[in-house]
Amino acid sequence: MPYLDHAATTPVRPAVRATLARWLDDAEGVVGNGSSAHAAGQRARTAVEEARERVAAALACHPGDVVFTAGGTEADNLAVKGLAWAAARRRRAGHLVTTAVEHPAVADAARWLAEHEGMELTVVPPRADGTVDPERVLAAVRDDTALVSVMAANNELGAVNDLVAIGTALRERGVAFHTDAVQAFATRVLDLAELPVDALALSAHKFGGPQGVGVAVLRRGVPVEPLLHGGGQDRGVRSGTFAAALVAACGVAVAEADATRAATVARLAPLADRLANGLLALDGVRRNGPTDPADRLVSHVHVSVDGVDGEALTFALDRAGLEVSAGAACASGATHVSPVLAACGIDGDAALRLSLGWTTTEADVDEALATVAAVVADLRARGGGFVPPPARAAGAAP
């Protein structure tokens, strides 16, 4: 049963599972509260600090810049709202810049600030391949811009953005810069010694860690307002008892994904090519996203399939044993049209995202190709599986 939906979530790595089990089984004695002074508390705290060191080593940042969150969504919200509020207060700046390809964790956080906090929002449109033109982003920046947020790589098309060009210019203008790197980390090196970003979001479940834990890199010295108030953990930016087991597991996932990234990419590149070429060999299949491999994640293969409904295709593929995402996927059970694909002028109705990851094999790819060919032929023979428009609502793939 091939699973080609690594962009949605990935299988947990054995070393991560072992770490979780060790903490949850409490094999080494009582798991304390990481803020407690006694030995049990200090064991938990040590695990958190070791994880912090691992994340910092993988990203080439200072451990003090690393804040643990409950996932990518919280990391994005903390960065977008936290940096925008702090910059707005300091500089009386109330303008935000994002792009039309952001994940809802950024897009909706920025929209919320505009609707509820009186901020002004500029949403920069992408190129047709899903990448964002740095010049267009920089042209949107004003003297009162509090924050710019541009994702490192898009979750649907895998389109990679030029963070250096954007960040370098923003540094010169003193404007805070956040990037959602949730999709990028598994296959792209993120070297914060070189990348001029003030904040960055990761989510452990996208690279073999558990769901429900993530990282917000928030450079010390860049003012940030906390979203959560309470015990003052994580330099007062993210209150709440340290989730020692999840954080330790996140640290192990980050370290292993980072250490094995080059080998993973070398293994996945020919598999992704094999998958894309096999799909393009079918009638009426087009590839979406950047054509230059340098501009797209090796993990993502996004295609449009003529003559079938994308959602019907995804369900039929699932029944046939192939797990992938429609170009538009569901967060609430309804069928969605992806705003990202719409912004790129791609017909989301007939789109399919197949995404590879650390467990993907050649057999997965070959089985997937055979399944897609058979299911598409069958659906087309039965009229494509189109559903009437009223069932549709706005949404996007995770």
Ligand code: PLP
């Ligand atoms: N940002 C991007 C680009 C994503 O793909 C996702 C998950 O789909 C998120 C943020 C949210 O991460 P999480 O699922 O950990 O909340």
